[in-house]
Amino acid sequence: MTGSKALMIQGTTSDAGKSLLVTALCRWLARRGLRVAPFKPQNMALNSAVTVDGGEIGRAQAVQAQACGLAPHSDMNPVLLKPTTDKGAQVILQGRAIGQQEARAYLDYKRIARGAVLESFERLRDAYEAVVVEGAGSPAEINLRADDIANMGFAEAVDCPVVLIADIDRGGVFAHLVGTLALLSPSEQARIAGFVINRFRGDLALLEPGLRWLEAHTGKPVLGVLPYLHGLMLEAEDALPRTPAPAAAERPFRVVVPALPRIANHTDLDPLRRLPEVEVEFVGPGRTPPPADLILLPGSKHVRADLAWLHAQGWEEAIHRHLRYRGRLLGICGGFQMLGERIHDPLGIEGPPGSTAGLGLLALETTLAPEKQLRNVAGRLAFADAAVAGYEIHAGVTHGPALARPALVLAHGPDGALSADDQVLGTYLHGLFDKAPACAALLAWAGRPGLAPTDTETMREATFEKLADMIAEHLDTATLLTLLGRAPRETPSSPDPGQCPKLGSG
Incomplete structure (x- = not known):
């Protein structure tokens, strides 16, 4: 799997931190001087953005492109599902709406969508030095395993390593990680290169015994524990904000x-x-x-x-x-x-x-x-x-x-x-x-x-830099670079670590 030029981030649940980690990695890699692009094979979201080629993709991938210094492109999210009912959605394929489909019909259509996903990914892999891929939901949704193009089905098809992220703020983080791993096939389990724990608050020393147990029990390394960061300017992929607003007395x-x-x-x-x-x-x-x-x-x-x-x-x-x-x-x-x-x-x-x-x-x-x-x-x-x-x-x-x-x-x-x-x-x-x-x-x-x-753009840029600093401080960056097929010593540092190069539209 090394040398794949791609690294996939999958989560134990929705909102585990996949989008945040991909965005952070995109800016950190771009800041090191690498030409990097984001990719999400299939997204289900009603928050979308317009691309440089006149298409439509998920908003999270557009933000990730900006973290790379790129204009968003339709290849970065080739399948976007925009729900219109509880059982149906508008299907956007490589930026263009192809019509409404009920959930059962889309299961059959996924074979066609898979071709578009692989085509878009190969174009990005050919054009960039690294591609950071975001999964959807959880790879342990076993009812959706057939013809999967969003998680392990994609990772197996392109032969890329996977990092699994879980949200400790919700509780049950070790159960989420161990349970997700247990529900994967042997080849999928082997593809998991390590774990990341997200949104940690408190004394890390108190978490250490759990981390050591997790590594011993699964045979997988913990690549890092990310802190709970406040004041980030990152648009939600789909769900309404879950953070309650301050009391009206504070906001008249x-x-x-x-x-x-x-x-x-x-x-x-x-x-x-x-x-x-x-x-x-x-x-x-x-x-x-x-x-x-x-x-x-x-x-x-x-x-x-x-x-x-x-x-x-x-x-x-x-x-x-x-x-x-x-x-x-x-x-x-x-x-x-x-x-x-x-x-x-x-x-x-x-x-x-x-x-x-x-x-x-x-x-x-x-x-x-x-x-x-x-x-x-x-x-x-x-x-x-x-x-x-x-x-x-x-x-x-x-x-x-x-x-x-x-x-x-x-x-x-x-x-x-x-x-x-x-x-x-x-x-x-x-x-x-x-x-x-x-x-x-x-x-x-x-x-x-x-x-x-x-300006939103000013706040977003500050967020990108804060996220890149978080990667450098809290993750095993040498392993991440190795998973992308790059020896850490061969990757140049940016002349100014606080600036992201303008890389063009790719």
């Missing part, structure tokens, strides 16, 4: 967001969540929508179904009451479409064909079309001298008189709408709050002037 400006069943790209809210003066609260089913300064309707992978959920949960009445009290309302992508008068899906793009009445707050209608709009964009707010930059991922075509008063002016033209009374704003732009001037201007529009946010 309140942003309330309905936790839609098919919420998409909720990472748009991350810049607000990191402001100490702002409280962002996701409100799930069965809860009365609370008072807010700003209600934000997020993106959705199934807009008509999520709109029906809003009605059933009492949000329409709450929104009208909020507006009567001069509150502000902002919709992004699917949330923007909900603000209009009707949403039409004549071809059944997201569900059964038909039309659904919107909230009727902006004079516009949206028709879903087969071709997605996928592009990275930049421009300015229409009502303030503030730059914006982000991306569009949507299947809707919106038209109506409300668009005559746009919310943004982008390089390709106007975008979104702002109501005549300035209370309701809608836009297709994801990443709306990423630029500090735009974030400050939008908060001022919503009723909280005078804040000084930090």
